[in-house]
Amino acid sequence: MFNNTANLFAIDIGNTNLAVGFFQNGELKHHWRLSTDHKRMPDEYGLQFLGLLHNQGISPNDFSGIVLSSVVPPLTEKVMQACENYLGHQPMTIHSELKLNVKINYDDPSAVGADRLADAVAANTLFTSPACVIDFGTATTFNAINKKGEYLGGAILPGIGLSAEVLFERTAKLPSIELSAPPSVIGTNTRHAMQSGLIYGYVALVEGMVVKFKEILGDETTVIATGGHVHLISNHTNVIDHIEPWLTLEGLRIIWEMNR
Numbered sequence: 001m002f003n004n005t006a007n008l009f010a011i012d013i014g015n016t017n018l019a020v021g022f023f024q025n026g027e028l029k030h031h032w033r034l035s036t037d038h039k040r041m042p043d044e045y046g047l048q049f050l051g052l053l054h055n056q057g058i059s060p061n062d063f064s065g066i067v068l069s070s071v072v073p074p075l076t077e078k079v080m081q082a083c084e085n086y087l088g089h090q091p092m093t094i095h096s097e098l099k100l101n102v103k104i105n106y107d108d109p110s111a112v113g114a115d116r117l118a119d120a121v122a123a124n125t126l127f128t129s130p131a132c133v134i135d136f137g138t139a140t141t142f143n144a145i146n147k148k149g150e151y152l153g154g155a156i157l158p159g160i161g162l163s164a165e166v167l168f169e170r171t172a173k174l175p176s177i178e179l180s181a182p183p184s185v186i187g188t189n190t191r192h193a194m195q196s197g198l199i200y201g202y203v204a205l206v207e208g209m210v211v212k213f214k215e216i217l218g219d220e221t222t223v224i225a226t227g228g229h230v231h232l233i234s235n236h237t238n239v240i241d242h243i244e245p246w247l248t249l250e251g252l253r254i255i256w257e258m259n260r
Contacts, residue, residue, distance in 0.1 A: 007063035009053075009087065010252040012115055013070035013079060015138035016161065017228055020049070021249040022058060028253075030056050031246050033228060042078045046086030066091040067256040069114035069248070092256055094118060099258045101125060103150045112151070116143055118251030120151045123224050125254050127242060130217040132210060134240070135248070136227035138162055140202075142209055144217055155209065160202050160229050167194065179232055203236045210239045 006026065012019040014036060021031040032052055053059065066083050068091035070076040076093070083091050094114035096104055102124050106112050115135065120143055123131045133143040136159060143154040158166070160179065168176045177194050185200050187193030214221045225233070225240045226247035234243050244250070 008253055008256055009049075009063050009066045009083075009089070010249045010256070011066065011068045011079060011083075011091070012118070012248045012252065013068070013072050013075050014115065014228075015072055017137075018079075019228075019246065019249055020052065021246060022053065022056070022063070023253050026253065026257075028246055028249060030058075031249065036072065036075065038072075038074060040078070042081035042085065044082075045079055046082035049082060050086055060087040060089065063089075065089055065256060065260070067094065067252045068092065069094040069118055069252055071113045071115055092259065094252065094255055098255060100255065101149070101258065102145065103148075105150050106153050113141075115248050116141060116154070117151075118248045118255060119143055119226060120145055120251070121254050122244075122247045122251035123222075124149050126244075126250065127222050127224060129222070130220065131222045131224060132213045132217065133247070134206065134209075134223065134225045134227075136160065136225065136229035136233060140227075142213060144213055146217060157205075160198055160232060163202075164194075164198055167198075179229075181236060199232060199236065202233055206233055207237055207239050
């Protein structure tokens with residue numbers, strides 16, 4: 001039997017994937033990644049959520065709430081309808097006006113993406129500050145939290161998957177490649193040269209940005225990495241202190257618990 005008052009269904013809508021998780025008594029018991037599909041209707045999302053839960057022996061009666069973050073406005077309403085019609089819960093949506101455990105020192109706090117808010121809250125709760133959170137998604141984001149636990153902002157750049165797509169689509173002779181590390185940083189054929197540029201180029205970028213962030217936040221800064229592409233980079237550098245692929249979902253849980 002589940003104690004449904006302590007259980008939660010969490011959804012993070014990204015441009016490429018939906019990260020979905022089920023928390024039992026505050027612990028992430030199950031998690032899934034789904035493809036973001038703008039053509040999918042609310043009924044399709046609802047049936048997919050029900051199927052994921054049913055496969056683990058979970059029903060909507062086994063949790064007391066749903067928390068939702070989204071950086072894809074056209075999908076937000078569809079997923080909310082799916083949750084209400086198929087799971088029987090109206091989701092709590094993440095925004096900067098909720099009770100958070102970080103002060104948002106951004107020019108316009110409402111412009112901070114819901115996923116970045118969740119990452120900052122999770123980092124400030126689960127790790128020591130100052131901290132730099134790197135989220136490897138469709139975009140790669142660097143998020144800075146100072147020693148007072150204040151969110152300062154960060155940097156946003158194209159993600160490694162997006163860069164690979166653009167390289168293939170905008171160049172006449174370069175092929176589509178698998179995102180994996182080549183045998184050497186010096187590629188001896190076009191495929192390996194592209195893989196080197198993407199993988200090791202991003203490694204060098206991450207290492208350089210961490211240096212720049214630490215110049216402001218301090219050498220004691222904790223570096224936390226998350227997102228669907230985290231292992232592509234984390235396996236090739238030692239500047240990352242903690243690898244947390246589901247950090248955003250943990251942040252959603254913490255925010256939900258703070259605002260119940």
